[in-house]
Amino acid sequence: MAEKSKFDDVPGQLEQPEVVGEEQTGLKSTTGSESVDKLVQDMSMALVMKPAITMLEIFLPEYVIDEINNYLDEKRKILPSFAKELVGQIKAHDDSAQLDMDIKNDGPPKGLATLSEGFVKTYLQTQGISEAKPKCVSMWSVHSYEGDYNPIHDHGLKTMMGMSMILYLKVPPQIEKLPGSVKDFESGSHKVALNNATGMTDGFTFFSWGANHSSQDIRMGKFVTESFVKPEVGKLLMFPNWLKHAVSPFYGEGERRSLSANFEIETTQAAIVNDQKHYIIGGPLKNNQTAAKEI
Numbered sequence: 001m002a003e004k005s006k007f008d009d010v011p012g013q014l015e016q017p018e019v020v021g022e023e024q025t026g027l028k029s030t031t032g033s034e035s036v037d038k039l040v041q042d043m044s045m046a047l048v049m050k051p052a053i054t055m056l057e058i059f060l061p062e063y064v065i066d067e068i069n070n071y072l073d074e075k076r077k078i079l080p081s082f083a084k085e086l087v088g089q090i091k092a093h094d095d096s097a098q099l100d101m102d103i104k105n106d107g108p109p110k111g112l113a114t115l116s117e118g119f120v121k122t123y124l125q126t127q128g129i130s131e132a133k134p135k136c137v138s139m140w141s142v143h144s145y146e147g148d149y150n151p152i153h154d155h156g157l158k159t160m161m162g163m164s165m166i167l168y169l170k171v172p173p174q175i176e177k178l179p180g181s182v183k184d185f186e187s188g189s190h191k192v193a194l195n196n197a198t199g200m201t202d203g204f205t206f207f208s209w210g211a212n213h214s215s216q217d218i219r220m221g222k223f224v225t226e227s228f229v230k231p232e233v234g235k236l237l238m239f240p241n242w243l244k245h246a247v248s249p250f251y252g253e254g255e256r257r258s259l260s261a262n263f264e265i266e267t268t269q270a271a272i273v274n275d276q277k278h279y280i281i282g283g284p285l286k287n288n289q290t291a292a293k294e295i
Contacts, residue, residue: 052223055238060236072141079099081098090150091148092145092146098143099141103136113136119238134263135265140260142259152206157241162242165238166258180230180232201248206228206248208225
């Protein structure tokens with residue numbers, strides 16, 4: 001039986017490199033008696049990923065979305081819009097609005113805030129942070145129509161560590177029928193570049209966590225540092241509050257409805273790993289103050 005290659009144990013099943021003759025490589029083993037075949041069999045290979053950003057994606061059931069939408073339909077009749085006070089350009093239509101949610105007293109917002117605080121804990125645990133107290137401090141709905149958009153921005157909070165959330169509640173049919181990824185775009189009749197101008201990301205949420213924004217950067221082997229996320233009813237995204245994002249305008253009839261929230265996080269024993277050093281963060285961390293100590 002042939003000896004098992006160490007390549008068989010590599011995560012992701014990287015293909016074993018093609019073996020060429022010694023005449024082509026000039027390689028021999030240290031003893032000079034082994035072949036390149038043996039050398040390759042004794043090698044191991046793995047991709048070492050250094051992720052820059054992690055999101056938590058959750059899909060809520062239809063009955064939860066229906067309850068939230070029914071609540072918002074009623075609140076729109078009585079709550080004033082504060083869209084004109086914000087960076088978002090949610091004002092192109094008479095019905096365009098951003099509504100502030102009462103997370104302390106009203107049923108659906110209060111329940112969603114509590115549920116989402118649990119999601120934040122789950123996210124933090126995946127990042128190795130087990131001792132944290134997330135608190136939902138704000139929640140608002142965004143009712144967008146043709147021509148509305150939100151420019152690039154992030155969400156400032158009082159605590160050093162924070163999270164933000166987007167929940168998609170309504171999506172116009174012309175957005176629903178769009179492909180959901182660049183891979184889908186390329187397999188269809190439309191070819192799109194990284195910064196496409198095809199209309200194939202109308203109404204999508206754009207996230208950016210780096211500086212390279214061209215197809216040339218990709219050809220140079222740089223990692224992609226931006227992403228377009230297609231809105232889908234029931235999809236909830238949880239991400240760090242510092243992550244810059246924007247919403248593209250769309251055209252045609254229908255309402256694009258979403259709900260967003262911010263969470264301040266008080267940490268009491270959050271281990272943060274920075275390559276060579278480990279830190280313990282003492283909390284609560286507020287007003288840009290830190291109680292970090294090296295361990």
